[in-house]
Amino acid sequence: MNDGNLIKKLRIERNITQKELAAGLCSRSTLARFENNNGNIQAYLLINILERMNITFEEYASYKSNNERSKKEVLSENFSNKVLNIQHGETYLQSLYQEYNQTNDLYYLHLYCQGRIILSKVYNKEINLANEFKIIKKHLDNVDNWGFFELTMYTNSLYLFDYDQTIYQFDQVIAQINKFSNSIKIKHLKIHFLVNSIILSFEHEKPKLTTKYLEILHASSEHTDFILGRIFWKFFTGLQNAQNNHTIFDAEVTLSWLHSLGYSNLVENFRGIQELVEAKNNI
CATH class of the missing domain: 1.10.260.40 (lambda repressor-like DNA-binding domains)
Structure with missing residues (x-):
């Protein structure tokens, strides 16, 4: 119509x-x-x-x-499950890269890179996305006012950037996100960006940054519509306290509760993050 x-x-x-x-x-x-x-x-x-x-x-x-799903929606549906599928994950990623080559649409390249990053985190695999990163970075550098796509692409590709650069850009990215304060979709993206930033701050052993990011995450998840952000805040705060006190963080009560609600993928994500942080800091 x-x-x-x-x-x-x-x-x-x-x-x-x-x-x-x-x-x-x-x-x-x-x-x-x-x-x-x-x-x-x-x-x-x-x-x-x-x-x-x-x-x-x-x-x-x-x-x-008219409720017709686009090709992009179909391809990105259940993204993590498709990437981690042992039999078809690689084929799926190659189809994304092929789609990028045919259309020159960065949406597919960004999904491809995100998939490779997930595999590297889950299976501790080495990745080489230097050429893809250059293309993504060039686009982001050329766009002054980032919209939802640019903010999503940066958030999902955060692990590819030089860490010092991500620290320098953090306040600028938050400012870009806050321009869309009326958008529920971008508020959820803000939670995602903060979660990725916190994980990186743990990996790079930057406790002051962890504290700063946790404060922003807490403030950004005040409304119950963003309760997932508050759950991440609680989990990360527990990890940080254990790190500061050199104790073991017991997350089983929280994880069991989430599992009972059916969030098994989220539980696995939390376990992976906990193992990474504790291994990094010898907790």
Whole structure:
């Protein structure tokens, strides 16, 4: 369904007249022309029209796609499980790289690199993504205002960057994320970025940075919509206390609780992180 027809449908469903919807935004004739002929409409006007109908842009995009999943959505579904599949994981990663070569779309290259990073962490495998990293870094360097894609790509590729550089860029990345303070999707991405940053701070034995990042994670997970962030905060705080006191961190109560809720993959992630940190610090 085109934009004009969709706006008209959504307007009528909500019992809003063209005059009411256009008031203070544009002329009624402009709206009518758009609805009837699917003419061009400026982005700011479309956003204001949607806001007046109490429809988010994410909802509108979903209506417009008519719930048809894109190729990217299909390929990235159950991503970690596909990567870690013993029989088909390598084939899956190669299909992502092939898709990148055919389309030159960095989305597929970023997924490929993320998969290789996961394998290196889970199975302690060496990876060589120097050429892929150059391509990703060049794109990020050329974009001044990072959007959701750039922030996601940086977050998922964080382990490929020089660690000192990630420290230097941390505040800048948080500032970029905070520009989208009204986006629930980017707030969840912020949690993901902080979790990866904390893991790296443990790996590189930077306790002051760990404390700083934990404070931001705690503040960023205050709302229950971001309870996973608070769970990570609690877990990492326990690890840090054990590290400072040279004691063993007993996470079994928390992990058993998460397992009972069906979050078995998350439990395995926590176990892997704990083993890595304790091995690194001889706890």
